[in-house]
Amino acid sequence: MAEAAIANPVRPALDAIAARDTSSLSAGQRLALKYFLVAMVLFVAQMLFGLLAGLQFLYPEFLYGVLDFNVNRMVHINAMIVWMLYGFIGSIYWLVEDEAGVELVGAKLANINFWVLTSAVAVVVVVYLVVQVGPGNKMSIWFINEGREYIEAPRWADIGIVVCMGVFFYTVAGTFMKGRWSGISGTLVLDLIALAGLYLAGMFYTTNLSVDQYWWWWVVHLWVEATWEVLVGCIMAWGLMKTLGARREIVTTWLYIEVAMMFGAGILGLGHHYFWIGTPEYWLGIGGFFSALEPIPLVAMVVHAVYDAGRHSFQSRNHPALAWLIAHAFGNFLGAGVWGFIHTLPQINLYTHGTQWTTSHGHLAFFGAYATIVIAFIYIALQRWRGDVWMSGDLPDRGWKWKWSLALLNVGMLGMTIALLIAGYEQSFIERAIGGSTWAAYFEGQTQPWFVQGMQWRMVFGVVMTLGMVLLLWDFLTIGRGETRPAKEVHAPGPHVG
Amino acid sequence: MSDGVWWASQDFWRKCAIFVTAGMFLVLILLTFHSLAAITAGQDRVPAYSVINHRIDYVFDEERNMKVPVIGEEAPLFGEVLSEEEARALVDLGKLTVQAKNCMNCHTLLGNGAYYAPDLTKAWLDPGWGNEQARELLMTMFLKDPKTNARTYGTNRRMPDLGVTDEEVRGIIAFLKWMSAVDTNGFPQGFEPLPQGGA
Ligand code: HEM
Ligand code: HEM
Ligand SMILES: [Fe+2]
Numbered sequence: 001m002a003e004a005a006i007a008n009p010v011r012p013a014l015d016a017i018a019a020r021d022t023s024s025l026s027a028g029q030r031l032a033l034k035y036f037l038v039a040m041v042l043f044v045a046q047m048l049f050g051l052l053a054g055l056q057f058l059y060p061e062f063l064y065g066v067l068d069f070n071v072n073r074m075v076h077i078n079a080m081i082v083w084m085l086y087g088f089i090g091s092i093y094w095l096v097e098d099e100a101g102v103e104l105v106g107a108k109l110a111n112i113n114f115w116v117l118t119s120a121v122a123v124v125v126v127v128y129l130v131v132q133v134g135p136g137n138k139m140s141i142w143f144i145n146e147g148r149e150y151i152e153a154p155r156w157a158d159i160g161i162v163v164c165m166g167v168f169f170y171t172v173a174g175t176f177m178k179g180r181w182s183g184i185s186g187t188l189v190l191d192l193i194a195l196a197g198l199y200l201a202g203m204f205y206t207t208n209l210s211v212d213q214y215w216w217w218w219v220v221h222l223w224v225e226a227t228w229e230v231l232v233g234c235i236m237a238w239g240l241m242k243t244l245g246a247r248r249e250i251v252t253t254w255l256y257i258e259v260a261m262m263f264g265a266g267i268l269g270l271g272h273h274y275f276w277i278g279t280p281e282y283w284l285g286i287g288g289f290f291s292a293l294e295p296i297p298l299v300a301m302v303v304h305a306v307y308d309a310g311r312h313s314f315q316s317r318n319h320p321a322l323a324w325l326i327a328h329a330f331g332n333f334l335g336a337g338v339w340g341f342i343h344t345l346p347q348i349n350l351y352t353h354g355t356q357w358t359t360s361h362g363h364l365a366f367f368g369a370y371a372t373i374v375i376a377f378i379y380i381a382l383q384r385w386r387g388d389v390w391m392s393g394d395l396p397d398r399g400w401k402w403k404w405s406l407a408l409l410n411v412g413m414l415g416m417t418i419a420l421l422i423a424g425y426e427q428s429f430i431e432r433a434i435g436g437s438t439w440a441a442y443f444e445g446q447t448q449p450w451f452v453q454g455m456q457w458r459m460v461f462g463v464v465m466t467l468g469m470v471l472l473l474w475d476f477l478t479i480g481r482g483e484t485r486p487a488k489e490v491h492a493p494g495p496h497v498g
Numbered sequence: 499m500s501d502g503v504w505w506a507s508q509d510f511w512r513k514c515a516i517f518v519t520a521g522m523f524l525v526l527i528l529l530t531f532h533s534l535a536a537i538t539a540g541q542d543r544v545p546a547y548s549v550i551n552h553r554i555d556y557v558f559d560e561e562r563n564m565k566v567p568v569i570g571e572e573a574p575l576f577g578e579v580l581s582e583e584e585a586r587a588l589v590d591l592g593k594l595t596v597q598a599k600n601c602m603n604c605h606t607l608l609g610n611g612a613y614y615a616p617d618l619t620k621a622w623l624d625p626g627w628g629n630e631q632a633r634e635l636l637m638t639m640f641l642k643d644p645k646t647n648a649r650t651y652g653t654n655r656r657m658p659d660l661g662v663t664d665e666e667v668r669g670i671i672a673f674l675k676w677m678s679a680v681d682t683n684g685f686p687q688g689f690e691p692l693p694q695g696g697a
Contacts, residue, residue, distance in 0.1 A: 057614070060655040068658045069614045070603035136595030136666045147597030149611055183508070187515075205597075207590040209673075210537040210544050210680060213610060214530075249508060256511035260518045267522040276685035277608045278537045278544045284683065286529070350687050354609035354617060437686035439626040442616035443651035 025385060027107035028093045028175075033385065034114055035090030036378050038121075040473060042083035043371075045125075047466050049076040054462055057455045071132050074145065074152050075125065080366060081150055082121055087374030088231055089168060092188070094381050095238045096172050100179030106171040113171075117164040124157050141205060148212070150220055151202045158203050165196045183252035187259060188234040195227040210278030217273040224365070225294060225336070226266040232373045233258045233301070236325065239373075240305070242380060243322045244312045245490035254304045261297035269294050272344045276353060284346045291344045295337035305329035317488045318383050318391045320402040320479070324376035327410060331368020339364050339417070351432040356454065357424035364417040367409075378476060383487065386480035392488040401475035408468025415461035423454025539586075545679040547585035550575045550672050553630075554679045556623055556691045564684025570694075575672055576634060585672070592673025595666040604657070607677065609685060615657065622671075622678040623691035630694065634671065641667045 022030050053072040055062050063072075097104055104110065127144055134140030141147070142155040153161065169192055176185045202219035206212050237251040271287020305326055309316075316322040339361040343352040352358070379402075383391050395402075427445040435441020445451060504510055540546035545567075553570035572579070580588065596602070602611035605618050616624075626649070627633040640647045642664075644657035662670065 053614075057655075060650075060653065064656065065658050068604075070600045070612070073603045073612055073614070074600060133600055133660060134598045135663070136591055136598050136669065138594065140598035141594070144598065145600055147600045147602060149602055152600070152603075183512070205594075207547075207586060207593050208537070208539050208544065209593065209607060209677060211534065212593075213608060214533065214537065216610075253506070253508045253511055256508065256515045259515040260511060263515070263519040263522055267519070267526055270526065273610075274533070276682045277610070278680040278682060279533050280536050280543065281683055282529075283533075350685060353685060354606040354611070354613060356613060359613060432687065434688075436688035436690055437617055437620070438689065439616045439621075439624045439649070440651060443649075443653055443655075446653060446655070447651065 022385065024387065026097050026103065027110075028097045028104040029381065029384070031104075031107070031110055031114060032090040032094035032381055035086045035093065036374075036381060038118055039083040039086035039090060039374060040378075040476070042079045042086065042121075043469065044473075046076055046079035046083060047462075047469055049073075049079065051459070051462055051466065054455070054459050058452075058459065067129070068132075071128065075128055077150055078125075078128070078152060084228075084366075084370045084374060087370075087377065088228075088235070090381075091235050091374070091377040092172055094377065095235070096175050096185075097179075099182060099185050099238065100175045102175060102179035104171060105174035105178055106167075109167060110171045113164050113167040117161070120157055120160045120164075124153055127154070128152070138205065148202070148216055151199075151216070155203065158199070162196065162199065162203075165199075169193070169196065182248075184234050184237050184255060187230065187255060191227055191230045191234065195223065195231065198222050198227065213277045214274070214279065217270060221270045221273055222267070224369075225269060226263055228370065229262050229266065229297075229332075230259055232328070232370065233262070235373060235377060236301075236305070236328065239321065239325055239376060239380060240308050243316045243318045243325065243490070244308055245317075246308045246312070250308070254300075258297050258301060258304075261300060262294075265290050265293035265296065269344075272346075272349065275346050275349055288345050292341065294344075295333070295341050298333045298337035302329045302333045312490065315488070315490060316392060317490045318379055319393065319395075319399065320391065320406070320475075321376045321379035321383070323402075323406055324372050324379065327406065328369065328372035328376060331364070331372050331410075333368075335361065335364030335366070335368030335417070339421075351428040352424065355424050355427045355432065356420045356451075357428060360417050360420035360424055363420065364413060367413045375472065379479075382476060383480060386483065388487045389480045389483035390485035390487055391480060391483075395479075396483075399479075401471055402479065405468045405471035405475055408464055408471065410468075412461045412463075412465030412468055415464065416458050419454045419457035419461060423451045423458075426450040426454070543681040545569065545676060546582060547589045547676060548580060548582045549679045550585050550589065550675045551579050553694065554623065554675065555694050556620065556678070556689060562684075565687075565689065566681060566684070567679045569679060573630075575675060576668065588669050588672040589676045591666060591669030592671070592676075593669075595662060595670055596673060599660045599662065608680070608682060614655070617686060618674060618677070619680075619682065619686060620678050620689050620691065622675045623689070625690060625692040627692055629692060633692070637671050637674075638667050641670055 022033070049072045052063065052067065053069055053076055056069045056072065093104070093110070131144050134144040145152045145154055172192070173189050176189060198219055201215045233255055237255045240246040240251055241248060268286055269291035271283040272291040274283035274287055306329065309322065309326060314322070343349050343357050343361065379391070383389060426448050430448055431437060431441045431445030435444055536542060537544045549569055551572055551574045553573035555568040555570055556565050557568050559566045574580070596607070604612050604615040606613065607618050609617060609619065627636050641662060643659065645659050648656040650656055
């Protein structure tokens, strides 16, 4: 897909952005739109390759030897990681000037950076799809793929990504330094340093698989359960101020509370991945205990969002964005908090480790926590781009597109998650508890009716999600067009009581 | 939150966030030093690469109340005793091949990866290989040509031909043998290895 699907649809759409009136937007905001566009192209790719991989569970002959499961899965999860990072970068470029009170520093450089990064992503994907695998030597790891889940990008691309992140960081931190700092921007910048630093932990080769996985989890866990959470916490704080008119002191205080709790539990919660990889037994206790605390900040975030929305009587200037922000709070709590908690104690994880339980949790957590907030932010950006138009109640045709896409995507994801969880129960019982995880026991589990039906329902709900995605993209293209009413005014309510 | 109570003040929570983060990170660093020492190849939890010269078993340990790998008498892989350095090079080739062929986007290793194919943590000890005498040959044949040697237990879910060379296959098998000797705190639970020693 890469050259074809990335380059081609992006070009005309970029021209469209150029042709449409973007003169009212700042440099950072125009850049943000480009990042969002690529993010959505990759979202489509993610879904398509997810469907292919899911179909192969049911029809193993499908594309066998042409696009094997490992290739489809790699593209599926890599497209996901990259589109979410693009979504975050876009969101940060969107808010940085507003938050700093000055124009973007190094706007030209930032623009070149976008093209470099996007070309690199395109090349990586083409190589994944065309070359797929290489001989067992370092060249393969440098130029084809690294073969480590989520961070498969070959080494040259790792280095490129780090450089591009450096440029991104320079422009963002530089803008805050030139303008003003705030609690939100300070937290954001420190978090970005940690996020980039952690990526380095995944950039080396070792023969020792235990050491390999030790550091691999630093990237994966300390991203999604620590630094990404705080990053979206910052974005959320800004988003609540903008959509609801929430007061800065309140969102900032909440943000600090969330950071304290998230890092307090999430850093040592890393230990829930160190139960079975060769690391010492003390991780069973440390990992089990601290990761069991991780849901607490996620509950706090739900309370925060609902409290803020309720305090403003759900009067927002952007209904779709607010709805997705609330979906984010609940999705994060359910997918990460509840679905994470159910398999995080070592006594349970012994049987569920590496089964469809994990997939079930992985899907709901990534979607609930991160897909949602990127979508919310795109709505915020679209409103401004289309001229700060009305996006509250009473939309033309009752806003059916955003409402239906919200419903289809969320119901599809929940349905898929439950189908996978049922398959996972069955797998951990038959393959793990009874069969002792042998080759034969694995297939014993895979052929049980409940497992197979779980795989079928995953596809059904995957199609539901895909419809939701199509509708979402259609809504992105149309919402607010031709709207003449200005955006609803929202005010910060009176001083906090109690 | 400007009403003055200390627990609602921004300043209090900012300090909290900084100290909690710094404190937790410091603990993680200290634990990392200890853990890395414990999982260095040749230390107590992760075997030296020359473990591939020995028989490996997986037996119940009363004291720890879990199964643990037991390294037995000499039983060289492919009948050839290797030095520590030669063994490391062979396992290294296996690990590189596993990465370059992207095995982990179908299989799990130590339980991490993808769920389309069996966990390989104890693949070396899998009863599917019949017995110790047949194992090396059957594994080699399977990895060289997983299409013709497919089992799939009625699912037709075959492993594709990944074009591995003879040398890479030897490396993969060495890597799998080494991995089966890592102390994984009893994961996978209840795994019964293929008959050891007997014919
Ligand atoms: C938004 C936050 C989160 C995301 C995006 C997320 C995502 C994931 C993903 C994708 C995996 C599978 C990794 C692999 O491929 O091997 C995973 C594993 C895991 N997650 Fe989360 N997670 C989040 C939060 C949490 C929380 C808060 C908990 C605990 C309370 C948790 C507990 C676990 C556990 C125990 C595993 C290991 C599963 C296994 O043993 O196979 N996660 N997570
Ligand atoms: C059309 C909808 C989708 C389908 C059919 C689908 C299918 C799949 C399949 C078959 C796998 C491999 C699981 C395995 O190894 O057994 C997978 C993995 C994964 N997918 Fe999806 N997917 C879809 C949408 C999504 C979405 C929207 C997200 C997140 C936003 C997502 C996140 C993930 C993650 C994180 C993994 C790795 C899970 C793990 O290692 O535990 N997928 N998906
Ligand atoms: Fe984790």
